[in-house]
Amino acid sequence: MSLQVQPKRRINRNYALQLATVFIGFIIxxxxxxxxxxxxxxxxADFGIDEMQLGTLLSLNSLGYLLACSFTAFLTRKLGIKSVSLMAFGGMVISGVLIYFSKSYSLFSASYFLMYIGNGMLxxxxxxxxxxxxxRNTGTMMNLAHFFYGLSSTVAPIIASGLMSVTLFGHTVEWREMYLIMLALAVIPMFPAFFSRFAGDETSAEHRAPLSSLIRDRGLWLIVLILSFGVVxxxxxxGWLVNxxxxxxxxxxxxxxxxxSIFFLCFSLARLLLGPITDRIGFTLSLIILSGFSGICTVIAIVSGEQGAIFFALAGIGIAPIYPTVMAVIAKRYPxxxxxxxTFIVTMMGIGSVIGNYLIGVITDGVKRFYMADSQLGLLRGLxxxxxxxxxxxxxCAFTSLLLYVFLKRKGELL
Structure with a gap:
């Protein structure tokens, strides 16, 4: 009897460690x-950069994210997910130390770039x-895992602004110290990752479709577009709401x-509660409805002015399930x-993210310059x-999700 119970206990313990790695990893x-x-x-203010330079900084960091995405699958096949996860967490800790010591804009940019490489790998x-x-229940579990990202995102701005108002030994905590403290938390998930055993790396090459075959699939490219526009x-x-x-x-x-924080509260609750709905009504239909809702809320928020600012937060309800639901589509369509x-989809998404962040900065700065006679009105219209x-x-994102829905339905492969 004891010989039958022990293996089950080891399997459950390992699965718990895997869940801890995923859930805490998304929190970090x-x-x-x-x-x-x-x-x-x-x-x-510290480095004296304008909105266009800020957009360039964020797009370059997205480039670091993209770079990490391009080689992480290769590293995973060579070293295993365990080693790659430990490298990702460790990279974020190191980047926090470098950000703390960054007194020049060039060093700060390089340190921030390293942080995004760690994020991409993770x-x-x-x-x-x-x-x-x-x-099983892929949509529910994917959304639950990503709920922890939304949960930490909800409290992250409050913790960050709170830390930067704390005075220790007569010194007010600055943004550099705040980054050091927050990124040092990446040490925590390194423990369950280290003690976990991760299966799946042993899948043989003959059971895998080559990338050349995958990129001929029209559905794959529609997924790329959905994820790219959704993630932007x-x-x-x-990066832009507080500003x-x-x-x-x-x-x-x-x-x-x-x-x-209210945006991320809506965001995290949507991932916690809407996962079972995506499993019930279908992944592609969910993508159409939810991304469309997010877009409409954002338009209402801008058109209605300051009194409609709450719609910026409500947009989080629709946009939150997009990423995990797309991951569920990938898991089911390409098991x-x-x-x-x-790797391919997220890498292509990273290119879209680089372009998207840059365009936001360019659009903001371009419209602002158009109103040179009235700088305050120009700033408002630019933003x-x-x-x-x-x-x-x-x-x-909603429109491309509709195209995917039609494509999969015609092939009898609707998810």
Whole structure:
């Protein structure tokens, strides 16, 4: 009897460690991505950069993310997910130390670039692991895993702004110290990752479709477009909402960070509660409805002015399930090639993210310069135009999801 119970206990323990790696990993990912909101105005002031330079900085960091995505699947096949996860967490800790010591803009940019490489490696590793272990109720489990990203993203702006108002030994914590403290937390998930055993790396090559075969699939390219526009709309909020509210409506940092936290509260609750709905009504139909809702909320927020700012937060309900639901589509459509498909799709998405972040900065700065006679009105219109592009990306995401729905339905492969 004891010989039968012990293996089951070991399997359950390992699965618990895998879940801990995924869930805590997404918590750290949420922190590293979204503490930048309250820090960006201070970074701008410290280094004297304008909105276009800020957009360039964020797009270059997305390039680091893209670079990591391009080689992470290769490293995973060579070294295994365990080693790659430990490298990703360790890279974020190191980047926090480098950011702390960055007194020049060039060193800061390089340190931030390293952080995004760690983020890219981590996201691919977690996505591959999720695709392998969430074989049942895939939509629910993918959304639950990504809920922890939303959860940490909800509190990240508050913690970041709170830390930067704390005085220790007569010294107010600056954005550099805040990054050091928050990124040092990446040490925590290294423990369950180290003690876990990760299966799936032993899948033989003959059971995998080659990349050349995958890229001939029209559905794959539609998934690329859905994820690209969805992620630009999702990720841009963390970088631009606080900046928008502070400069367009003259909100203080606490109030603006609070609205960002409400966005991520809606975001995290959507991932917690809507996963079973995506399993029930279908992944592609869910993508159409949810991304369309997000785009409409963003348009309402911009058109209605300051009194409609709450719609910026409500947009999080629609955009939150897009990424995990796309990961569920990949896991179901490409079960044996999930690592290759995820790497290719997320890499292409990274290119879209680089372009998207850059365009937001260009649009904002271009419209602002058009109103040179009235600098304050120009800043307002520029910020509105840049943020309108974020809403447009969500609407395009809904349209491409509709195209995927029609494509899969015609082939009898609707998910």
């Amino acid at each position: 990912f949420g922190f590293s991505e979204n503490i930048k909101g309250p820090a960006i105005p201070r970074i701008q 996201e691919i590793a977690l996505a591959i692991l999720g695709a392998r272990i969430f074989v 709309s999702e990720m841009s909020v963390g 928008f509210l502070e400069k367009a409506y003259h909100w203080n940092t606490t109030a603006a960070s609070g609205m960002l 044996n090639e999930s690592d290759t498909a995820i 509105q135009a840049g943020y309108a592009f974020i809403g447009l990306c969500a609407i395009i």
